[in-house]
Amino acid sequence: MEDVIYQGYGEVDSVEAGGPPAGAGCGGYVVGETVKLLKELNAFYEYDVILFDVLGDVVCGGFAAPLNYADYCLIVTDNGFDALFAANRIVASVREKSKTHPLRLAGLIGNRTAKRDLIDKYVEVCPMPVLEVLPLIEDIRVSRVKGKTVFEMAEFESSLTYICDFYLNIADQLLAHPEGVIPVELEDRKLFTLLSTYYLSGTSQSTTDQIFTNEKITSSSELDFLMV
Template sequence: MKKARGIAIYGKGGIGKSTVVSNLAAAYSQNEKVMVIGCDPKADTTRTLVGRRIPTILDTMRENKNASGGDVLFTGYGNVICVESGGPEPGVGCAGRGVIVAMSLLERIGVFEDDLGIIIYDVLGDVVCGGFAVPLREEYAKEVYIVTSGEYMALYAANNISKGIKKLKGRLGGIICNCRGIEREQEMVREFAEKIGSQVVGVIPRSDLVQKSEINAQTVVERFPESEQAQTYSQLAASILSNQKFVVPEPMDVEEFEKFFHQFN
């Protein structure tokens, strides 16, 4: 039995990680047995794969401490296995605790012993919390990709995530540019990637097909399979699968980052 390829997708909240992850999973599902583990407290990663929000591990375990796979594993488009870690009630507890509890339960029920080809982790990246480092720290994911746009806070978060990857001696596979239509955006993101010693592995153009798909709780790959946008996600999936360049990043310090960003503005 081959060991699943663990891929962690990090990025600032709201940058489009979940859209990237769900469409990657849909693209991979054509040839691989795929699992998606949503590690964001919003628990919305798998909605477009399953067609609805699924119960989270934390919510399930509040009611049933002895939860089984049937309680937390759901099958989505392309037979992708979907899991959401969930988070605490607003204003109570640690946002990253859901990740810790989720990984413990998945270990207990033997999910990682299944014949999976690819496991994708959708991880929040703008909260400084140990729970969100679990996929890397415990080596569930062997490679990391960061989603960013050319916006200040998105790049700032990407730089901070790089600091965490360096601290954990993780393997950064590259940057995914999820475009917001900013002037010189691709140039900025490519230079950012070079600054930290990495590369851009994919550029996703802004498209109204994303919103049209998500309104119907579907991925672009499922709803508009012949579209250029769907092909973009498939190309990104292939780029990640064939990637051979992994680095321990060298993030910028605050002054260097400010100087870098302002040269484009």
């Protein structure tokens, strides 16, 4: 086990799943194999808390593999159109997995966003708790460059303590064993309509005119075009 599990700051054990070189393999496959390896090593029974930080692409079965062993799923998203579309796909995966596993959605975490209007619109029609919303904080990116956690940096820079409070709030909610929810995702078209209304309502007349002009040019050109 010591060959793949390394101890980091605060005596927290860590595993890096890694992956193949870019364009040369499947990252989801590596995640699935990592889950299998941890199971073979009985790692799931050695810890009180295990946190999987996985890319939110649950169309891939490999990336969704940790959900087979999880009590809760946390969705981390920003306040943007594309991120909430991906979040909705994760919601669909949680609903499907909950049919055969004791999995619940603990909630959603807004990340790197000064606003939460789209997040609020989404959870209004797809009910789930919002555990926390973190603004865009440069020191979090600095911590990654330094190879340290924010908590480690805060030991020497007291001004960073407020950042730790965001994460401690999330941890307190999870350790309280929330009931969680079995969510029901929105249909893609309904979600598109919901989120696009926000963007279109902020479109100026001049921008709209330009869009119509470009459409006329494109339609008269009769271009052969394929997008996959």
